[in-house]
Amino acid sequence: MTGTALAPAPVIRDEVIVEPAPTAIRSVRAQPRYHRRLTAASGLGLGVAVLWLSLLVLIPLAAVVGTAVAGGPGAFWAALTAPQTLNAIGLTVAVAAGIALLNAVMGTIIAWVLVRDRFWGRGVLNVVIDIPFAMPTIVAGLVLLSLYGPRSPIGVNIANTRMSVALAIAFVTLPFVVRTVMPVLEELELDVEEAASSLGASSWVTFRRIVLPSLAPAITSGVALSFARGISEYGSLVLLTGNMPNRTEVVSVRVLSHIENGELGSAAAIATGMLVIALAVLATLDLVQRKAARHDS
Amino acid sequence: MSHPSLSPRRSLAALTLLIAAWLTACSNVAASAPSGSGESTVLSIVGYAVPAEANARIAEAWQQTPDGQDVTFETSYGASGDQSRNVLNGQPADYVHFSVESDVTRLVDGGLVSPDWKSGPNKGVVSTSVVVLAVRPGNPLGIKGWDDLIKPGVEIVTPNPASSGAARWNILAAWAHIAANGGSDAEATDFLKKLLGNAVALPGSGRDATTAFTSGTGDVFITYENEAILARQSGADFDYIVPDDTLLIENPGTVLIDAKPAATQWLDFVLSDQAQEIFGETGFRPLNGKAPARVEGANDPESPFPQPQRLYTIANDFGSWEELSKTFFAEQTGIVTQLLAELGKS
Numbered sequence: 001m002t003g004t005a006l007a008p009a010p011v012i013r014d015e016v017i018v019e020p021a022p023t024a025i026r027s028v029r030a031q032p033r034y035h036r037r038l039t040a041a042s043g044l045g046l047g048v049a050v051l052w053l054s055l056l057v058l059i060p061l062a063a064v065v066g067t068a069v070a071g072g073p074g075a076f077w078a079a080l081t082a083p084q085t086l087n088a089i090g091l092t093v094a095v096a097a098g099i100a101l102l103n104a105v106m107g108t109i110i111a112w113v114l115v116r117d118r119f120w121g122r123g124v125l126n127v128v129i130d131i132p133f134a135m136p137t138i139v140a141g142l143v144l145l146s147l148y149g150p151r152s153p154i155g156v157n158i159a160n161t162r163m164s165v166a167l168a169i170a171f172v173t174l175p176f177v178v179r180t181v182m183p184v185l186e187e188l189e190l191d192v193e194e195a196a197s198s199l200g201a202s203s204w205v206t207f208r209r210i211v212l213p214s215l216a217p218a219i220t221s222g223v224a225l226s227f228a229r230g231i232s233e234y235g236s237l238v239l240l241t242g243n244m245p246n247r248t249e250v251v252s253v254r255v256l257s258h259i260e261n262g263e264l265g266s267a268a269a270i271a272t273g274m275l276v277i278a279l280a281v282l283a284t285l286d287l288v289q290r291k292a293a294r295h296d297s
Numbered sequence: 298m299s300h301p302s303l304s305p306r307r308s309l310a311a312l313t314l315l316i317a318a319w320l321t322a323c324s325n326v327a328a329s330a331p332s333g334s335g336e337s338t339v340l341s342i343v344g345y346a347v348p349a350e351a352n353a354r355i356a357e358a359w360q361q362t363p364d365g366q367d368v369t370f371e372t373s374y375g376a377s378g379d380q381s382r383n384v385l386n387g388q389p390a391d392y393v394h395f396s397v398e399s400d401v402t403r404l405v406d407g408g409l410v411s412p413d414w415k416s417g418p419n420k421g422v423v424s425t426s427v428v429v430l431a432v433r434p435g436n437p438l439g440i441k442g443w444d445d446l447i448k449p450g451v452e453i454v455t456p457n458p459a460s461s462g463a464a465r466w467n468i469l470a471a472w473a474h475i476a477a478n479g480g481s482d483a484e485a486t487d488f489l490k491k492l493l494g495n496a497v498a499l500p501g502s503g504r505d506a507t508t509a510f511t512s513g514t515g516d517v518f519i520t521y522e523n524e525a526i527l528a529r530q531s532g533a534d535f536d537y538i539v540p541d542d543t544l545l546i547e548n549p550g551t552v553l554i555d556a557k558p559a560a561t562q563w564l565d566f567v568l569s570d571q572a573q574e575i576f577g578e579t580g581f582r583p584l585n586g587k588a589p590a591r592v593e594g595a596n597d598p599e600s601p602f603p604q605p606q607r608l609y610t611i612a613n614d615f616g617s618w619e620e621l622s623k624t625f626f627a628e629q630t631g632i633v634t635q636l637l638a639e640l641g642k643s
Binding site for chain 1: 457505640
């Protein structure tokens, strides 16, 4: 969608013709205005942003990459491709990706229920969603172990299995999609959906054609956050998964093992590898999102 | 919005002030000493998690003496390796108490601890214990010693020897059981391989492993006697066995080169009979060999520290931490590193 279209033309979709409600959809997807030349104030803003970002993220990242390559390409590659490490990377990335996709579905459903439905206890549920954010992860691991471990009161024991890795990551990443989708869903105006259904669209078609396209960017960024959080998780896993090499060991445990041994180069090499994977996934998600937005308009 | 509110510029200014005030407060925390009598000294203790309670009680006892009456403490406890790296990276410390010697060696290499820190009669050791086998109440599998651990179907929990330096005592005890009894390195390696093959969980630290075991994971938990006693004092329901042959755990403690003078007096007190008795009450074996009259949580509280028939030591059976770190835990070539890398592959 282009930012110049002041009065969007009616969009012809499969079953219904819909005039997009300008405020609802454009507020989500319209291109932000930007200045072609920096004013003094925005120049200052940019300076502060870059300085802050550099101090907190860019310089530390550069240090990690620097440590990783200091030992030479051979050592870097050997650390990254040790079978035990590759297994840990494979497990971590696969589980984090799977759970991120699961969150896309479950998170959207939870956001939908919280925004659209009025029921007793909604306020409580709204607060409970954030608990995985607020709880120290080691406590999360402890709680999950007592619920889904050998002494499970409900008879489910998945401790020290790969399922436990998925469970812990699902727990700590639950809020991301919910919290990115909710504000967008709140902004959506019901008129459009009502118009669609009054023109004969089923509720599924309305959701798929009208609501979902507006939610897609929020879902995508929630998925990205969830994935990024998942591949870096440590605290909730150490108690629950047993850290068994080649089976339930995740990347952060490999990194910690190298640090404990004073092998900082190897630790940084794995961190750099994960950085590349994370960047690739985030960039891909961004591309998908842009493509979807272009396709829509 | 109609409700009265600050203009954006004013609220931005207020926010900036708030952040500035907060940052100032943060940076001042370290500098502010508790006000009191002018002679007051603050000693920083940095240690691994397990002796936190013992140290607190020893500090209390010391403050009753002339040397310690004007001293207060700032303490920091965590995973041994992490704590050692923190000190190396600038965390203030007057006295450190770690699980393994290599965590002090790191500080010697960094110029923070004198190279002759082991020259005293205690050879740098401030607390000791032994490796024991914790089992389910009543010992349903009839575990008696190391050889029972490699029987098929025995599920073992031990902290991860790769990510927890402190956990290395356990794996070394199992190695010594074969190697120090006339077995070849190959036989000892094979024994460790079978033992690790029976492992169902390798939690991140000794305390994590205790939690995993008391939460129901595994049949046998390789741990330190003091950890077992402390857990039982806190109500954990399991038994433990002191094997006929096991490894002596020696936890190093020392003062830093730039420490305040009171730190040396503190170390002297830590080594005194009075302080060692407090260590004994929390499950450590006192350096002087005098067990307290009663240790709650021990198998036999009246005779808490049975002497194993054979007690291996790092010095006698492994040479030094430097050598064994290379032999067992070096990247790619270490015996334990390789065994762990092969785990879980069929």
